[in-house]
Amino acid sequence: MGWVSGQQLKPAGKYLLGILKSEGSVPFSRFYNQDTDYVSLAEEVAAYADDDKNAIDEEHVHILIEFAAYQLENTGAVAFTKLDARLIDDEEDYQITLTEKGRAMLEEEKQFHYRDMDL
DSSP states (O other), rough: OEEOOOHHHHHHHHHHOOOOOOHHHEEGGGGTTTTTOOHHHHHHTTTTSSSTTTTOTTHHHHHHHHHHHHHHHHHTSSEEEEEEEOOTTTHHHHEEOHHEEEEEEHHOOOOOOOEEEEO
């Protein structure tokens, strides 16, 4: 198998939280569909990186966003709602919504801590 470091998830999480702060919610399919420009998405996520801005791989950027979203859900900062739509891999799409707890954490500028993950 492999692993993903919490440091790799941090820019993806910051990117997602920026969208949620302004829009409130977003379907995951926004980051993972047949029309997604993964090179541009990787560049947008990399803008949030503290160090190596080239470390975001466009082939896996949607996975980093998904993993960050799951960790944010575990903290109560976001909530998921299943949607009727399907993703390009035929999995269920889902809405990611910023919770009141998540909004409060952003307003207080609290840092989210992303954990390393074994895959």
